[in-house]
Amino acid sequence: MSDTLLKLSDINISFSGVQILKNVNMQIQKGEIHCLIGENGCGKSTIVKIVSGVYKPDSGTIEINGKSHSVMNPTAAMEEGIQIIWQDFSVFPNLTVFENIALNQDLYNKNFFVNQKERRKLARHALDLIGVDIDLDATVGSLSVAKKQLVAIARALLNNAKFIIMDEPTTALTKNEVASLFKVVKDLQKQGMTILFIGHKLDEVFEIAENFTIIRNGEVVKEGQTKDFNQEDFVYYMTGRNIKESLFDAPNMDKDSKPVFETKDLCLENEFENVSLHINSGEILGITGLLGSGRTELALSLYGMHPATGGEVFLDGKKIQVKSIDDAIKQGIVYLPEDRHTEGLCMRRAIYHNIHMSTFDKFVGKNGISESDMYDDALKWVDKFHIVTPNVENPVATLSGGNAQKVVISRLMSMNPKVLILNGPTVGVDVGAKFDIHEEIRRIAGEGVAVILISDDIAEVHANCNRIMVMRAGRITDEVRNCDVTEEELAEMLSRQE
Amino acid sequence: MNKIKKLLSLPESFCLLITIVLFIVIQLRSGQFFTSNNITDLLASYTVPGIMAMGSLIVFISGGLDISFPALCSLGGFITLTVFKDFTGSVIIPFLFCSLVCGLLGMFNGVIIAKFRFAPLIVTLATEALFWGILHGILRAREISVLPACFEKLQDSVIWVATNPETGISSQLPGVFLIFVGVVILSSLLLRKTVYGRKLFAVGGNPSAAENVGINVFWIRVSAYIISGITAGIACLCRSMIIGNYHPNALYGYEYNVISMVVLGGCSLSGGRGSVIGTIFGVILIQTMNLSLTLMNVPTYWQKFCTGVIMIIGISYSAYRTMKSSQTLSGVMNKTDDKVKEVK
Amino acid sequence: MKEKTTFKNFVKKNSYYLYLIIALIIIFIAMAFISDSFFTVTNFISMMEQMSDYALMALGIMLCLCAGGVDLSTVGVANMTAAILATYLIRFAPDDCSTGILVISCIVVVILALIIGAVCGTFNGLLISKLGIPPMLATMSTNYLYTGLCMVITKGVSLSGINERFVEAFTVNIFGFLPIGIVVLILAAVFIWYELKKTSFGVKLCMVGTNPTATYFAGINNDWIKIKAHMISSILSAVAGVLMLARLSSSRADYGKAYSTQAILICILGGTAAIGGKFSIPGTILGVFIVQAITTGVSMTPGANSYMKNLVYAVLLLSVMILDYYRTNRKVKAK
Incomplete structure (x- = not known):
């Protein structure tokens, strides 16, 4: 058995006549933290939806753990251990923390009845896995963004997850919360998890990912190890342009006038x-x-x-x-x-x-x-x-x-x-x-x-x-x-x- | 203490409070409220709106809206009573048949709304016209003054008889009240104890998230309308048994009554929030009000206005409270930052 | 660059209206086969008389739908207005009053109707904008309230004995063939067209109906826009109430319950979006014609009873909505 967890080969997909992904090839090894970067609208989220089975590609193959999947759907993806943390976390604001976490498990097990005691135990266990203490009975809608995300992550861990995909996880987090998140991610990696980050914040890529793939306009333009590249390279590959910003020094400011x-x-x-x-x-x-x-x-x-x-x-x-x-x-x-x-x-x-x-x-x-x-x-x-x-x-x-x-x-x-x-x-x-x-x-x-x-x-x-x-x-x-x-x-x- | 405070701030608690106040007011004004026969009459009157309210509650929780159920069940009820006109077997059969017919009509609603993502108000407005049109236009429904024989036993069954010693009036609590109790228990179990129930809340709370975690949003939505249809159909048959006959226009315009009961009981029209107990309080509150105005010697032609005023006040207040609670700022300077626990 | 206004582009942009016109033509053709008396002047005048009530309501509801809401209280307002005005006329303008008093009464009646409509509409608008009650629930509740108030005024019976000269004045046919109702409708349509197309109200209404949060940040007064929409709707309903009062020369608490549904269906049929942000005056007018043709058609069809028209509306509306769904989806896929 190879060490490759995920292999996408020649993936093509188009919507309403517009080609979204073109001949996308991507490989992720077991146990690595990989980052998929690209500008907004380049096709990153579409790749996630294909891997998770929400979309079906027009052509190309998906190989998970060496097994080729011609038909992928959300259930099959879950069975392979793929869990997605969506950008909006896909949590239910009207339900409590333990409900959100346990519902996933109920769906996975195809339960009919609900056993509240079991569910609470399960939720507590999931939160412990990532070392977080959140009130089980709190309504998720009342939680901060960072806590909502932690609930989403805890939820993902329950179903024998082996491969976690995080879509733009740091957009709404403060610097402290990003640091906490990265610590959780690194802990998960130590437990054998493979993690795919989708994002576009370059400094974070450098901090957390070992390998990366850059997408531009639906095509893979570069892949490799983050330690071999710097920020300017990234910007160049993502945008196709060399961009360096100068410091603004208020050239037109009238220094003697009163404040507006x-x-x-x-x-x-x-x-x-x-x-x-x-x-x-x-x-x-x-x-x-x-x-x-x-x-x-x-x-x-x-x-x-x-x-x-x-x-x-x-x-x-x-x-x-x-x-x-x-x-x-x-x-x-x-x-x-x-x-x-x-x-x-x-x-x-x-x-x-x-x-x-x-x-x-x-x-x-x-x-x-x-x-x-x-x-x-x-x-x-x-x-x-x-x-x-x-x-x-x-x-x-x-x-x-x-x-x-x-x-x-x-x-x-x-x-x-x-x-x-x-x-x-x-x-x-x-x-x-x-x-x-x-x-x-x-x-x-x-x-x-x-x-x-x-x-x-x-x-x-x-x-x-x-x-x-x-x-x-x-x-x-x-x-x-x-x-x-x-x-x-x-x-x-x-x-x-x- | 915190938990009690949280409990008291729920809209359900507020509804209960107002209901109790209402009871006291009626008792003071008429002296007849807490008599055994009045309570029996009230309980009997909760049957029909109560059963319908359960169905509406389920639809609202799933994020939908159905105003066609009075038309739907009048149609389903008429078909059932006509088909089983000469039936003498068990009463369960016509009930099953009515559930089937009304469930199918409900599915019609649900499929159109869920597949095409049309506004539920518009669709059920149209299907309401459709159902009335079929009932009166094609089937030419007329009053059925004597129910089929199979209903006799259930119709005549009585749980208890209460006689008011002062006035000598006696009231019966009909057997169909148990059907109401049964529907309530089933609804509560469904919503709180089954994964299906939790899925209803999930779809109502965040339909796109529900899609993402693998819930079949389409069937959850459709099934909610099917349930709404079935409960309405059962309610129609119960009504016929309580009153003793079936009239095609009896439930015309009844949707506002039921919807306001569910809303005052704390259910959110946008979905994801609601409870059986709250809806029961809402049913008790409004139905008691409807019936008690006569007890308080309010002339008939004032009654609709009085009920209307109180309903608007109730709905306004609950909307005001929701508005206030969602307007609070983040309270930046009062925040304490919770830390991530170090476990390993 | 702005697309050239060629005939082809005009047809593409307005294709929905063409479908409606085709539907209307088909109904008219069907009528030619069903009944000889359809294409007579008397019938057309009668149709125009009937349509003015709910057409006024439809125009008002169109505004509320565009604002992202709905108005289910139109019939309640109309009936309540009729009851109040009937009471006024019976007391202050009995059959034997002088012409002077009658004229004043007629003017008072119109002014009262406008005031009642404005008050009801403002109340509706305040419930929706200031208290945040969902429009469906708010207007359903006020409909119940206004109907209840109407019952209080009429004491549950039908008020009759309205001054006959008043009735004559308000049911006259202008130029001999235009029922006054149609004239009022035309005036109302012109007023609405002006408000929506010539002032900034129309475009603001569409924006508020699309995303009230964004318009709030942009400085648009959402509350006032919604209140104004409901005010206009209720004023039109009150005017409809006056016309109903005159036509039936009596007032009851439950006239025209089905008008409300009909009016909403007309708007949707005419292309006003149920989720808000879009309105269509020509579409609504076409919808009125179609619905009136169906109503008359059903009443003229031998063996059909009047409830059948509900059936036809419902089937028509659902079919149109579903066909339109496939039409717009196909456009997206074909690109």
Whole structure:
């Protein structure tokens, strides 16, 4: 018996006439931690769905443990010991922790009746396997993202799992939680598990994976051992381009002028306190912190969604009140939400409608609202931000992640803002588009808009913000200039324990 | 202490509380509430809506919605009573037949909704029109004033007779009440003790996750509608036996009654949440209200309005509570970070 | 680049409406065989009289569906309005009143109807937007409430004895052949068209119906949009109530229960999406014509009773939905 756990040979699959995977060959050895990387939309998730039996390839073979499978389905995959941790964890928020874990086992055993005592024992056992202590009776919907993920992992371990596939596991985790996760993964490897990571965060690949496979546009472009490559190589293979980001130094900032936007001792009960910041036009101010540091709450407060309970806000030197989103928008403060799919865009609606979502009233003239004006105006934004689309009447859902994000940015810029607050602008955006968006943000700052960039991506904040504020547990703990610190020093500031 | 607090904050507890308050109010206003014959009448009246509520509960938990069940069961009931018109055998046979017919009609609902992913409201609105149309348009249903002979024994069976010493009025608790009890017990077992029941909750809570873990979402959804059909059919036959006859329009518009009972009992319309005990409280609350207005000397033409006001208040309050609880911010500064336990 | 408005593109974009028109033509052809009296002026006038009630409701429900909800309270509002107005007329405009009082009463009746509709609609909208009650449940509950209120007002009996001149005035045929109901319907349709297509309300409504979270972040006032949609729906229902009152010259608590279902089915048939985000005025109007043709057709078919029309609607709606499902899915696969 060979040491190869999984072998994909010449896998091809297409949907609705579009080729998603082309002649994909991939090999994973037993007991290794392997990483499958590629930009969003390159076909990574499709490979997972083929291995787990949800999709059937048009051609090619799947070999597991040396056995060839012509027909793969979720049950067969489970029997081979394949367990998937999906990106959204596929947990049931309305059920308790032990229910979520035990249900998988019930399905596997094809049980009819439910034995609550047995199930609790089983769940406790699964959690012990990964060394985690979570309240068995807690409703999963009330747990933090990291805990939900641990429940999903515990669940996967119960059914004689030999091969665990994790789809984008670290997207919503803080640095600490990622470290905990990696420890769990390494422990699992010691127990003989083979693990496949799907992702696109390069620093994590280097930390955890021994071998990797890079996919671009549905084809395998490179594979090998991570110790033989560096970050720049990876970016090159993933995007096909050589990209190196320079440090932003606010070239257009007028250093003598007064700040465009300023807060003094801003606080919101239970969320943050004594937040004093200032930003001049032409600057990009970074606010970073771990998940749970209060940075999103601060952003929403500045935007009027959860108005501050204390402190003062100044715009152009004048004191202002921001008690509602309407207040914020009227005074030129706009916000890019964290989750563009649910908070930023109406996916089924046309691109040009999404671009003007905040400014429909501007297009109402003597003859009523003008669709053609909206259409033409949208074309200008498509041009300005290089949005790739054949027709602005198409639904936003037809765009890639990066382009969809640019639609939201267009919408915000069409409001002629004074202050642009961005929360996680490149989350779920592939590496190539990420740099594009960074360039657009720098240009926006260059045009005189005060940009506040909120993100937990240290590299992003370090490269693109001339000044960075670190938040921890609701307070600003550090303020530095990006030219004065390295990325590593910045990362250390975030996770420093007091 | 924590567990009791958690228990009290459930919508089911709130429903129970309001029900008890209602009992006390009615007793104070009429003095007739806690009499044996009134309680017997009330219990008897819970039978029909209670059975239907169980079916609706199951559909809601699975994430679906069915407003066609009164039409469905009127049709199924009529077909059964007509087919078994001269039957003299065991009463179980027509019950099985009715379950079969209504189950098939329910499957019709379920397949259309689950296969094409249409909005359940629209589909069941259409099938409701379809079922009424078949019942009145094609079958030309008329009142059946005497039930087939096979129902006689069950119809006449009585669990107890309660006589009010003051007024001399006596009430019977009919045997079909046991069918209600049986349906309740079965539903509770199904939901809490079987994997199928847990699958219902799973599909209602997160259908895509259910798909990913290998649950057959399509059949779970369809089966929920089949169950809804079967329970409605049983309820229709029970109703005929309690009243003594079958009338095709008797249940017209009954869906709101039942749905509000299930909702007030804590079941979420979006799926994944609900309980048998809560639904029972909801049935008791609304049905008692429906019946007791006469006891409190409220004129007939005021009754619908009064019930309507109270239902809206109840639904509003429970929606308000759900809204409040989901609006809380994360409380960043109050968080304590739980650590991962070192085991090995 | 924007696609050229060639005939081919026009047909492709509006192919759904063409199917509806074809269905209508088929029904008309069938009617030609079934009955001689279908294609008469009297029949067409009678059809126009009947359709105005539920067509008004359908237009209103269309807005609520587009907002991601539904309005099941239209019949309750209509009946309650009719009851309130009947009571008013019986008290303040008895048969022997002067013409002046009658005229004032007519104006008051119309204004009252608009106010009642606005109040009911706002109440519906507030329950849905401020309390977060699912629209189906909220409007089902208010329908029950309004019907109950109607029973309180009528004391459960049919109120009759409405001023005959009022009835005449509100059932007149304009130009001799256009029932006043149709004129009202046309005015309502124009109003709705203006609101949806000429103001920003229409496009905002579609966005709110698609993703209210995103519109909230974008600064659109979701609550007001939903309330406005329900207000318009209830006002149209109240107006329908006035027309029903005049046509039947009496008021009962349970007139037209089936209208609600019919109106919703018309909207879906006409292409308004059940999940929200899309509306179609021409589709709804076509749906009204189709449904009215079926209603009249069924009543003229020998041996058919009026319940059969429910059967036909249901079968028609389900078939259209299923056919449309395959049509749009085929388009995606063929690419």
